[in-house]
Amino acid sequence: MHQLAQRVQNTFPVGFVSSNEWRGDISVTVTREKVHEVAQFLHDDPGMDFDYIVHVSSVDWPDDEERFEVVWEFYAIRKRQRIRLKTRVPESDCIVDSLTDIWKGADFMEREVYDMMGIRFRNHPDLRRILMPDDYTEGYPLRKDFPLRGKGWRDTFDFLDEVPR
Amino acid sequence: MAFEDQRTTVYKVDPEHPESESLPTLRTEELLLNMGPQHPSTHGVLKVILELEGERLVKSTPVLGFLHRGVEKLAEDGTYHQFIPHTDRLDYVCAMYNNFAYCRAVEKLMNLQVPDRAEYLRTIVAEVQRIIGHQFWLGTQALDIGAMTVFFYCFRDREILLDWFDELCGARLTTSWYRIGGVERDFTPSLLDKLKKFLDYFPPKIDEYIVFLETNRIWVARTKGVAVISAEDAVSFGLSGPTLRGSGVDYDLRKYEPYSAYPKCEFSVPVGKNGDTYDRYWIRVMELYESVKIIRQCLEQMQEGPIMADVPSVTLPPKERVFTNLEAMIQQFKLFSQGFNAPPGEIYCGTEAHKGELGFHIVSTGGGKPYRLKIRAPSFIHMGAFDYMSRGYMIADAITLFGTYDIVMGECDR
Numbered sequence: 178m179h180q181l182a183q184r185v186q187n188t189f190p191v192g193f194v195s196s197n198e199w200r201g202d203i204s205v206t207v208t209r210e211k212v213h214e215v216a217q218f219l220h221d222d223p224g225m226d227f228d229y230i231v232h233v234s235s236v237d238w239p240d241d242e243e244r245f246e247v248v249w250e251f252y253a254i255r256k257r258q259r260i261r262l263k264t265r266v267p268e269s270d271c272i273v274d275s276l277t278d279i280w281k282g283a284d285f286m287e288r289e290v291y292d293m294m295g296i297r298f299r300n301h302p303d304l305r306r307i308l309m310p311d312d313y314t315e316g317y318p319l320r321k322d323f324p325l326r327g328k329g330w331r332d333t334f335d336f337l338d339e340v341p342r
Numbered sequence: 343m344a345f346e347d348q349r350t351t352v353y354k355v356d357p358e359h360p361e362s363e364s365l366p367t368l369r370t371e372e373l374l375l376n377m378g379p380q381h382p383s384t385h386g387v388l389k390v391i392l393e394l395e396g397e398r399l400v401k402s403t404p405v406l407g408f409l410h411r412g413v414e415k416l417a418e419d420g421t422y423h424q425f426i427p428h429t430d431r432l433d434y435v436c437a438m439y440n441n442f443a444y445c446r447a448v449e450k451l452m453n454l455q456v457p458d459r460a461e462y463l464r465t466i467v468a469e470v471q472r473i474i475g476h477q478f479w480l481g482t483q484a485l486d487i488g489a490m491t492v493f494f495y496c497f498r499d500r501e502i503l504l505d506w507f508d509e510l511c512g513a514r515l516t517t518s519w520y521r522i523g524g525v526e527r528d529f530t531p532s533l534l535d536k537l538k539k540f541l542d543y544f545p546p547k548i549d550e551y552i553v554f555l556e557t558n559r560i561w562v563a564r565t566k567g568v569a570v571i572s573a574e575d576a577v578s579f580g581l582s583g584p585t586l587r588g589s590g591v592d593y594d595l596r597k598y599e600p601y602s603a604y605p606k607c608e609f610s611v612p613v614g615k616n617g618d619t620y621d622r623y624w625i626r627v628m629e630l631y632e633s634v635k636i637i638r639q640c641l642e643q644m645q646e647g648p649i650m651a652d653v654p655s656v657t658l659p660p661k662e663r664v665f666t667n668l669e670a671m672i673q674q675f676k677l678f679s680q681g682f683n684a685p686p687g688e689i690y691c692g693t694e695a696h697k698g699e700l701g702f703h704i705v706s707t708g709g710g711k712p713y714r715l716k717i718r719a720p721s722f723i724h725m726g727a728f729d730y731m732s733r734g735y736m737i738a739d740a741i742t743l744f745g746t747y748d749i750v751m752g753e754c755d756r
Contacts, residue, residue, distance in 0.1 A: 199687050199688065199689070200450055200451070200453065200687065200689050202688070202689055202690060204688065228577050228578070229577050229580060229593070230578075230580045231580065231690070231692065231699070231701060231718060232580075232690075232701060232703065232716065232718040232723075234703050234714075234716040236705050236713070236714045237714070248703070248716075250690050250701075250703065250718075254577060254591060254593050257598055257599075259690070261688075261690065280578050280579075280580065281575070281578045281579050281726075281727075281730070282578060282579040282580030282581075282723055282726050282727070284726055285722065285723065285725065285726035286580075286723070286726070289722070293414070306407075307406055307407060308406060308407035308410040308755055308756070309407060309410065310407070318412060318415055319414060319415055319714075323415075325415060325416070325418075325419050
């Protein structure tokens, strides 16, 4: 196990679920109750020093019991190291702690995850749709059960009569 | 929100002012102003709702998504090869760099080794694209602020390179020249000649741009000290590229995580001090010189060799063989229609595009299609800092802010 993952496991023996190293990328999975604490540790601990948030992503695994996976990617500019933090969220209670109070940039990134996958973020200052229209009612487009061509919302639009010339 | 911004309070009415007694009788209220989405200086279709106190910005709310085409969803439906043309349409000003970033991510997933000559070709074209991107940025940014002449000079020189792209791959903007494991075709002698001529022609022109802008008092006044962001804030917001380096953080993936032929070239990364619009401009202009330097070194070091990795199960066969050999044709057909078999796993690969860190996060469960593909678009993340950076400035400075991020909505909305 990579030493970064090892340190996370030693500091959070309860919340730690698993870690993985593949193609040079280190990822750590924790339970969602511990996400905020682990993130705070990654940001504040001088050995970790992950001051830069790269992106927030989400993956849908419809067959799993805990359906959604939220993925954060952090970079330490001074130490030049990367880590990926992951957690699983069940569909029935689709909420996870927001990290906007640690990294300001998480604001827009989390809004995008909410918009695309429908995962809500606790304590997020302004959790609204960001890429889709505010009045969009078809659901969350990047979920696997959402058809590629949409659910027909656009078919309900009124057609304008052609203006006679 | 946990971050209190003190700057807005600076512009409140001063109670010590001799006329302050008469002021409270006036009714004041904040004005809401919609800017965009069809405003020429919003670089596409960006709408921002501005809350104004007089002419000062109190709060601005970007409304994104007018150009949302669901690229990430489309990626899940096509093979890895089929997604390359989609990446052109992300940041349509700099298609080559998007191709590059995407191909690098897939190569990391497939653990492919790209041949040396292909790496040099890739680096050269990526740097040419960086020059085009910065020229486009410089021209439009100056135009937004009102300095019109530079726009024409930049676009005149950009045209030379676009014609060069045209000769290289048959398209000026939506290029799709990069392939997974290499590049589509090699340089011809005529292309090499033209590029060398351009390298001699271009540096004096950069000096010209600089003279135009720095002797323009209005332009300097409107960029110096405008939209300042501290290094700490810039890092916390996840800004990248020149927008971050303007604040004094030398975060450049070409140096931090060297890739392609960059480790073999000597170049410096310009870093600003004040974190204002002027510093970010200065960095981009200095990067033009650096790009010329990188291209020169690559041209000198480049040796003959293959331009595509030889892994038949993943990479495409050369075009000549596709047209003359049945097996090669079948291989090409199968690679495009069914794709190659990617190992299950998850990677993130970031590339220093001219706007910032363009990253692809790919989750694969095996098979020919990505299970999930997430694009880390610098424009989108820069817009996250817009509200914070614009507070306390004038409406007109909002325009310089769009420019200083170098946003392109195709990439922002995906």
